[in-house]
Amino acid sequence: MAQIRITKMFSFETGHALYGYDGKCRNVHGHSYKLSVTVIGQPISDNNHVKFGMVIDFGDLKKIVKEEIVDVFDHATVFNKNTPHVELAKELSDRDHNVLLVDYQPTSEMMVLDFADKIKKRLPAGITLHSLKLQETETSFAEWFASDN
Template identity: 85%
Template sequence: MSNIRITKQFSFETGHALYGYDGKCKNVHGHSYRLDVTVIGKPITDNTNVKYGMVIDFGDLKKIVKEEIVNVFDHATVFNKNTPHVELANELKKRGHNVLLVNYQPTSEMMVIDFAKKIKARLPQNIKLHSLKLQETATSFAEWFAYDQE
């Protein structure tokens, strides 16, 4: 049976600021992110299986990505906790804002690496993460490919 890639798209709104950056993105701002998640595997050949013919049920993939990424990052503001932005983050938290503190500069590049790690950990053993595309604006995105990691 052939390996087949399937892709599911997600969207979420997230704010961030890039500490130490020399442009406008040093200021707190937000994006309407689009995340394309592509997995690869062989379709199920057991015709008694309710998921016969599927690589993975789109609903199962959706559940993983929603729980690990979308529900966590949607309408949150992300700061690198290893910078003075932690003070701003703590103040926002005190005022009831949804703030995420991460161990990295919250660029699209670093976020997509984080997302890959989280999604890979939840996929069934016979399914591999092939690629992620995190689109920050209409013309800017970061991509992660499994074969680049080898």
């Protein structure tokens, strides 16, 4: 049977700052991110299976991405924990803000790498992560393709 790609789109609001950057993005700011998740696999061919004809139930894919990405990053402020931003992060956390400390510079490029690792670990057997597209603004995005990695 043929391999089929399916895509589910997500959106979330996240703030961040790029420590050491030489432009405006060194300041704390936010984005309305759009994440497109594409997986590839063969549709279930067992006509007795409740999900007959599906590569993966869109609801199952949604659950994975919501738990791993959207629920974690939505309305959070992301800082690289290996920078002096940890002081700001602590102050914000003490004021009951949602702060996320990561091991990387929170650029779209690095976030999409992180997201790919998290999603791949949760996909069922026979389903492969094909690509991710993380759109930071209307005109700027980072993409990850399994074939490149």
